[in-house]
Amino acid sequence: MSDTPVTFDEIDRRILNALQTDASQNNSELAQNVHVSAPTCLRRVKHLTQSGVIERQVAIVAPHLVGARLTAIVEITLDVQAAERMAEFEQVVASEAAVLQCYRVSPGPDFVLIVQVADMPAYHALAHRLFTSLANVRNVKSYFSTFRSKFETRIAV
Incomplete structure (x- = not known):
């Protein structure tokens, strides 16, 4: 392809x-x-x-019906933005089931993640695994969804 x-x-x-x-x-x-x-x-x-x-x-799948009640949009900024360090971070988050989407973005943070977890303790555990234990993560800013007014998977063709 x-x-x-x-x-x-x-x-x-x-x-x-x-x-x-x-x-x-x-x-x-x-x-x-x-x-x-x-x-x-x-x-x-x-x-x-x-x-x-x-x-x-x-x-x-309807997330709330299978126990994934908390959606977080997470901005990640790395200390070092070398290609191999960014690829390392992507490899780590790719192995995490709760991370549904990972985008390299510019300008601003280096990555934006869409995360779906059961609750705040589950998010805290994920944040510790992915963000605080990785030496290259400089800044994490999380937004928690209070209501999803639109969710679409269609692309206009």
């Missing part, structure tokens, strides 16, 4: 929009919903997957 944007037509757009709404559709249902034949649909989905446009298909 490359980072070169993939060109696609209206059929591909309809397939992508339909899958972003409901990826549990079987090929026949998807083909019917986007108004193409089942073989055409299957070929198009396979191409979109192989080209990397479709990264993966997942189920989106």
Whole structure:
């Protein structure tokens, strides 16, 4: 897979929009919903997957129903921003299940993390594991969600 944007037509757009709404559709249902034949649909989905446009298909779980009631948005600033030190930090947070997303950002902090945990004691334990025990973390600023007014996974295509 490359980072070169993939060109696609209206059929591909309809397939992508339909899958972003409901990826549990079987090929026949998807083909019917986007108004193409089942073989055409299957070929198009396979191409979109192989080209990397479709990264993966997942189920989106309601966090509060599985015990993850606290969402934190965490800004991290490192002492040393050398490429290898930033990669080390990314490797550490990648292994932590509670870290749902990790972004290198600029300007401001070096990273922004989206974290989902059960409660404040769980966040405290995570913060100790990831931030206070790592020598290269200079500053941590955490924001705790009090209400989620929008959550969307769709990308406009």
